[in-house]
Amino acid sequence: MATFGAPATANSNPNKSYEVTPSPADSISSLSFSPRADILVATSWDNQVRCWEISRSGASLASAPKASISHDQPVLCSAWKDDGTTVFSGGCDKQAKMWPLLSGGQPVTVAMHEGPIAAMAWIPGMNLLATGSWDKTLKYWDTRQQNPVHTQQLPDKCYTLSVKHPLMVVGTADRNLIVFNLQNPQTEFKRIQSPLKYQTRCVTAFPDQQGFLVGSIEGRVGVHHLDDSQQSKNFTFKCHRDGNDIYSVNSLNFHPVHGTFATAGSDGAFNFWDKDSKQRLKAMSRCNQPIPCSSFNHDGSIYAYAACYDWSKGAENHNPATAKSSIFLHLPQESEVKAKPRVGATGRK
Amino acid sequence: MRVDFSEPEYRNCYHCRDSGILNTQESEPNNVIGSSITSVPVSSGPFQALGHASAAIGSTSTSSPVQSSSSFSFGSAPAATTSVGVSSTSTPTPISFLPFGYVPPPPPSSSLSGPAQNVPWSISAYSTAGRGVEWAWARPDVAVYPASSSSSSTSTVVFGTTPVSVSSLFGPSQDFPKTTFACCSSTPAPTRCECSFAKPFFGSSPASSSSNLFGPNPSTTTASVFGTSATSGSSLFGPAQHPLSYDSIGGSAFAGVKTSSPQPLGFNGATTLLPSSHEGQNISSFKPYVDKSHDELRWEYYKKEAKGGSFPAAHASPIGSKPNAVFSPSTVSTSLFASPSVPDHHQRTNFSTTLGNFTGPAFGFFPAAAGGATTFSSTGFGQPNAPFPGFDSQFPSAFSSFSTTYPAVSSSVQRPHETGAVSSPAFGCTACGATSSSSASDHFTFNGATTPPGLFFPTTSSGPMMFGTTLAAQGTTPALQTYPVQGFILLPFTAMNLHFCSNFFTFCIKLCLPNCRTKSLS
Numbered sequence: 001m002a003t004f005g006a007p008a009t010a011n012s013n014p015n016k017s018y019e020v021t022p023s024p025a026d027s028i029s030s031l032s033f034s035p036r037a038d039i040l041v042a043t044s045w046d047n048q049v050r051c052w053e054i055s056r057s058g059a060s061l062a063s064a065p066k067a068s069i070s071h072d073q074p075v076l077c078s079a080w081k082d083d084g085t086t087v088f089s090g091g092c093d094k095q096a097k098m099w100p101l102l103s104g105g106q107p108v109t110v111a112m113h114e115g116p117i118a119a120m121a122w123i124p125g126m127n128l129l130a131t132g133s134w135d136k137t138l139k140y141w142d143t144r145q146q147n148p149v150h151t152q153q154l155p156d157k158c159y160t161l162s163v164k165h166p167l168m169v170v171g172t173a174d175r176n177l178i179v180f181n182l183q184n185p186q187t188e189f190k191r192i193q194s195p196l197k198y199q200t201r202c203v204t205a206f207p208d209q210q211g212f213l214v215g216s217i218e219g220r221v222g223v224h225h226l227d228d229s230q231q232s233k234n235f236t237f238k239c240h241r242d243g244n245d246i247y248s249v250n251s252l253n254f255h256p257v258h259g260t261f262a263t264a265g266s267d268g269a270f271n272f273w274d275k276d277s278k279q280r281l282k283a284m285s286r287c288n289q290p291i292p293c294s295s296f297n298h299d300g301s302i303y304a305y306a307a308c309y310d311w312s313k314g315a316e317n318h319n320p321a322t323a324k325s326s327i328f329l330h331l332p333q334e335s336e337v338k339a340k341p342r343v344g345a346t347g348r349k
Numbered sequence: 350m351r352v353d354f355s356e357p358e359y360r361n362c363y364h365c366r367d368s369g370i371l372n373t374q375e376s377e378p379n380n381v382i383g384s385s386i387t388s389v390p391v392s393s394g395p396f397q398a399l400g401h402a403s404a405a406i407g408s409t410s411t412s413s414p415v416q417s418s419s420s421f422s423f424g425s426a427p428a429a430t431t432s433v434g435v436s437s438t439s440t441p442t443p444i445s446f447l448p449f450g451y452v453p454p455p456p457p458s459s460s461l462s463g464p465a466q467n468v469p470w471s472i473s474a475y476s477t478a479g480r481g482v483e484w485a486w487a488r489p490d491v492a493v494y495p496a497s498s499s500s501s502s503t504s505t506v507v508f509g510t511t512p513v514s515v516s517s518l519f520g521p522s523q524d525f526p527k528t529t530f531a532c533c534s535s536t537p538a539p540t541r542c543e544c545s546f547a548k549p550f551f552g553s554s555p556a557s558s559s560s561n562l563f564g565p566n567p568s569t570t571t572a573s574v575f576g577t578s579a580t581s582g583s584s585l586f587g588p589a590q591h592p593l594s595y596d597s598i599g600g601s602a603f604a605g606v607k608t609s610s611p612q613p614l615g616f617n618g619a620t621t622l623l624p625s626s627h628e629g630q631n632i633s634s635f636k637p638y639v640d641k642s643h644d645e646l647r648w649e650y651y652k653k654e655a656k657g658g659s660f661p662a663a664h665a666s667p668i669g670s671k672p673n674a675v676f677s678p679s680t681v682s683t684s685l686f687a688s689p690s691v692p693d694h695h696q697r698t699n700f701s702t703t704l705g706n707f708t709g710p711a712f713g714f715f716p717a718a719a720g721g722a723t724t725f726s727s728t729g730f731g732q733p734n735a736p737f738p739g740f741d742s743q744f745p746s747a748f749s750s751f752s753t754t755y756p757a758v759s760s761s762v763q764r765p766h767e768t769g770a771v772s773s774p775a776f777g778c779t780a781c782g783a784t785s786s787s788s789a790s791d792h793f794t795f796n797g798a799t800t801p802p803g804l805f806f807p808t809t810s811s812g813p814m815m816f817g818t819t820l821a822a823q824g825t826t827p828a829l830q831t832y833p834v835q836g837f838i839l840l841p842f843t844a845m846n847l848h849f850c851s852n853f854f855t856f857c858i859k860l861c862l863p864n865c866r867t868k869s870l871s
Contacts, residue, residue, distance in 0.1 A: 311643040314632040
């Protein structure tokens with residue numbers, strides 16, 4: 001474990017967001033806030049897992065780098081334990097590591113796969129770590145045991161994973177969406193074909209566990225309810241588009257308090273939406289780089305997002321010499337993230 | 350979305366023209382039906398063969414024989430009235446489709462198996478039928494433009510080329526589109542033909558239309574097959590209105606056909622699932638990468654880079670070793686530098702000290718000798734020119750030889766002097782033969798030095814013993830120091846080398862000690 005850096009604050013940004021420093025050397029793959037404190041963890045393609053403590057001073061934010069650990073290969077995902085004491089990370093080295101951050105302990109490997117671990121989530125009610133991999137399996141781990149508690153075979157490579165106990169939604173290649181009721185984790189509750197015609201990029205479960213959002217590379221988001229009686233509420237809407245330019249929806253995050261959600265895309269923009277009123281609450285300005293991941297802190301007062309190349313246009317657009325990876329912190333206004341009564345004909349887009 | 354956007358345009362075009370054509374068709378069907386009654390027996394065969402599309406094919410086959418006879422009549426009467434032209438304009442359309450539907454079974458196989466030239470001939474046959482149709486179209490052209498003949502031929506080429514590309518590139522698939530078109534032709538076909546014909550004609554002059562229509566025809570046909578968007582078709586291939594009509598009809602009638610048609614090439618030459626008009630294409634939307642996420646593609650790239658990077662890593666290892674290698678030589682060089690310098694310095698110090706010691710005694714000794722020799726040399730020098738000069742020269746030689754004693758060269762240098770000492774034997778011989786002369790000089794010297802001549806002779810006769818004695822004498826008499834030198838010269842000649850070396854070193858030591866004492870005293 002290494003302790004590094006010094007506090008760093010604001011920087012220029014089209015949305016006046018605060019930049020977290022120091023910036024990772026390569027693209028950021030995931031961002032996750034502690035469920036208990038304003039501690040931000042970022043995983044990156046430079047094999048590092050970094051940790052900052054975010055503090056607010058008046059209307060501004062400050063970020064103090066605290067620690068970092070290394071994987072053997074790029075790190076793709078991270079997840080916090082519900083008590084906020086431990087953070088998990090997984091990546092291309094096919095390992096998931098448990099890092100007891102608050103206790104200052106050394107990271108230990110708690111999960112293994114036959115392929116890179118693309119997604120993970122902590123299951124609070126069961127004290128298990130769920131890891132999804134490109135090896136087409138989903139595994140449940142008790143961190144005290146070496147072997148997985150259960151291995152669930154998936155129809156294809158796991159791309160994304162979201163848990164709102166007891167609801168877990170897994171998005172795989174070939175546009176499969178598998179829903180699990182964690183009260184019976186060994187059985188697929190439901191398997192559906194994505195309502196979106198293109199590759200699934202991200203999923204996130206409703207805070208009320210009644211459904212999920214799914215985002216695709218086609219600049220479209222699907223709102224899907226699990227209850228058949230509410231199928232009429234299902235819909236899709238376009239976003240992260242600029243004329244004929246279509247960008248992928250890389251990240252979907254529900255606001256922990258207001259139940260609205262944010263979308264972040266390859267166009268470098270992030271927007272806030274209300275699915276119930278089918279309104280877009282706020283459209284933020286575009287950064288000059290794609291946004292591959294984002295996260296709300298525990299109370300929704302801070303929205304963290306990364307700005308870096310997300311490989312959405314392939315290797316040809318990757319220029320290591322000029323590439324810069326940044327993490328920004330946005331202080332959303334209440335009006336931006338709070339649902340408001342629908343008025344007039346303002347509808348979905 | 351793009352499709353939704355294009356549909357209204359298509360509908361508008363279709364609706365407008367269809368409504369117009371429908372009126373015309375109302376009159377034409379009556380005529381066609383009359384003809385079909387006449388040819389019912391003929392159509393039964395083809396009808397059965399194409400049972401899967403009995404309705405459309407039935408009507409087509411029905412019109413086929415009639416149309417051929419009609420075409421003949423038009424051919425024989427090219428100067429028909431305008432009204433007749435109008436009616437012929439509508440009737441040839443179904444005729445043109447019927448031959449395609451009817452002919453494919455037998456002729457395509459023969460044309461395919463035959464030489465390439467036959468294919469054009471068979472196509473010419475088709476084009477002949479087409480020409481009939483073209484003649485029908487040509488009449489309005491003739492009426493409007495005098496140069497209709499060239500445009501007519503151009504049109505013929507257009508129709509002729511289309512079958513070639515169709516049959517050669519997409520035989521079976523083209524059959525399906527043909528059928529599709531035939532089905533569509535029951536209602537919108539006249540509209541399509543009319544639209545496609547009119548636009549190119551008005552769009553360009555006959556000459557330019559000739560080159561434009563002929564040159565890009567194959568490509569336009571191919572493009573129409575590949576293209577799925579009417580907009581893209583029109584934007585990419587302006588004069589390809591005729592293929593455009595096929596495309597639009599196919600698109601509107603059969604979504605499956607549109608879906609199955611190849612997608613335009615996109616990023617990295619790969620076909621993309623998203624419409625080509627959409628910019629900012631996602632890498633995962635391209636065919637080769639559809640089943641791979643951004644991260645997967647990135648990881649694959651990184652692994653390749655890592656393989657490339659492993660070389661730098663491997664190179665780093667040599668670099669790691671190189672510094673060690675570089676460091677080792679530097680260490681070695683340091684040690685080499687240290688060891689040579691210290692010994693060299695020490696040697697120099699010793700050498701200089703030795704040299705100084707040697708010089709000191711020499712000077713200390715020489716002045717004494719010189720002092721003593723002031724009188725001695727003036728007297729003796731005049732008398733014993735031969736021996737004394739030899740001594741004088743030998744003394745410096747001895748001095749230099751001493752300084753170079755450590756190098757082997759000094760020994761070799763000394764040897765010649767010793768060889769020069771052969772003169773000593775001569776001296777001895779001289780003593781034997783010229784005893785008087787040598788004795789005289791020695792006697793004279795000794796007399797001058799107040800030394801008995803008798804002592805000299807014993808020294809010469811018994812070298813070793815006398816040499817020791819000589820040294821003892823040297824300790825007592827400074828003047829005797831001259832004799833030891835002389836004795837030294839003689840002794841190596843007569844004595845053994847080993848004995849000489851030991852004596853020499855002893856001599857040196859004894860020579861140094863007095864000098865040191867002299868210094869300390871001073």
